[in-house]
Amino acid sequence: MEHFADRILEAVRAKRTPLVVGLDPRLDQLPKPLFERISASSDPLSASAQAFEDFSKGVIEAIADCAAAVKPQSAFFEMLGARGVEAFEKTCDFARSRGLLVIGDVKRGDIGSTAEAYASAHLRNSEFVEMENIVAPDAITINGFAGLDGIIPFADAAQEQGKGVFVWVRASNPSAAVLQDFADAQGKRFFELLAEQVALVACEPKRIGKCGLSNVGMVVGGTAAPQARSLRQKFPQIIFLVPGYGAQGAAAADCLQFCKDNGSGALVTASRSIIYAYDNPRYKEQFGDNWEKCIEQACQDMKAELAAAWANR
């Protein structure tokens, strides 16, 4: 399998955008026809999982031509237990069949053999290669709280499979700053130390693709704009996965600060503002009940907004 960084860069170039669409299915926000099928069912759990799967497939069809990748959020699928996890797997499989790379937002993290087990679980275990019904993402997000021991098992498992890992380095929520900006006597902040630890793993020569980028990247919130420039300069081999564009309040220009001068090195994710576009009057008025069309148009608009912000940078 080709190196993950080369694959994702190719996708960004082919689609002419760093836009990644987050798949966060919520029962109470599903398109009406999908929601009504659940109410009518005698098995609401299976019906809900089916609705999550159908919704995710609908989103994927709608955005396949104008996004570089999808980022299904495991938390929402896990709300439906094992049936939800099955829907997650089928969603990953379907996205791949439509030519989209899949970044599983699972934020797993632990130490030692448990980290290895999570890595196998979510990046596919060679032991189970023959079990074709287990479909794992092309990359996952992880939590690096345990340090190198907690990061390396994921990085190694990813590398063996031509896959990637994004370590959560800086969150964009207000309370994250209390912990993540905790500074030592020299002014170094905790997230900077964490980023350095990630880079120790990410910048090993064996992890660098032909494009010069590593298969081990970092998740840094798009609203953390002040940090963007310094992180980008300090870690030229890192791909930043930047959530928060759109509904979470990060502006296109802020997110694009994580890009290198050649436009590579950052993936900008938007979730709610695209996948629930049918609740947005702007699209509702134009396309009525055609929720897929609303999503497609919202994705094209965000792609255009990113392109305009890039041109005007």
Place this chain on the structure above:
Amino acid sequence: MEHFADRILEAVRAKRTPLVVGLDPRLDQLPKPLFERISASSDPLSASAQAFEDFSKGVIEAIADCAAAVKPQSAFFEMLGARGVEAFEKTCDFARSRGLLVIGDVKRGDIGSTAEAYASAHLRNSEFVEMENIVAPDAITINGFAGLDGIIPFADAAQEQGKGVFVWVRASNPSAAVLQDFADAQGKRFFELLAEQVALVACEPKRIGKCGLSNVGMVVGGTAAPQARSLRQKFPQIIFLVPGYGAQGAAAADCLQFCKDNGSGALVTASRSIIYAYDNPRYKEQFGDNWEKCIEQACQDMKAELAAAWANR
């Protein structure tokens, strides 16, 4: 539902031990008869999940009388995808039917609505109460990297259901110290700051049970003995979940430093040293191929070892 801290204290008193048995099923370490059934199956994925479930149930039967709770490790079940998650759910259900409290070791963590979704997923969502086939643990472990915004959704969801949450504060692996012992100019370390943030949530009066302990606890590695005394003194309302007893190298006396003078306030978990006791010559020679008996004896021995260490403290 009674408060989680009162329930767990009752279990510790009834079983006369703070011992929690970790359920970490690994394919290559399963008892021979269970492993052979997988090799003979035409559907190795389903057979593996069934073997994990059967093994976990066997362990639960063997230790039900001499452990306060079980701690199934989600990572190992997730290796088998949706079928593994189903086995995890059935394991939780079976443990409860045998009168054991269940602490799901899931280490989930995220922000905002995603944290809420994880909390609902793993502590049961009232929306799905009628879906009786989803069985959630009595408590879960979480990752507090996102700070209060990432902790409160779990604490609130747990409280509504008479359940508990243990925030991972200090890992016992060597590389964890690089991040977790990162100190500010006053010498305060990162894990101490994190513990203070957890305590802000945990020590709210509404979260304290009749026994004086909170339903929001902390996970602190048993090999972090130097930290035990100061954490115990600083946070009298906290229950510490202490992994690492046995195979990971923590001694009984080290783990018991997290107990209060009355013996409450700590749960000591052992996994491999109990559940794979049939690979230990000490038990193999005595009980031969009877793996359940090996596990039962190992659990009784560790309970006795803890009791002796407590008496000699």
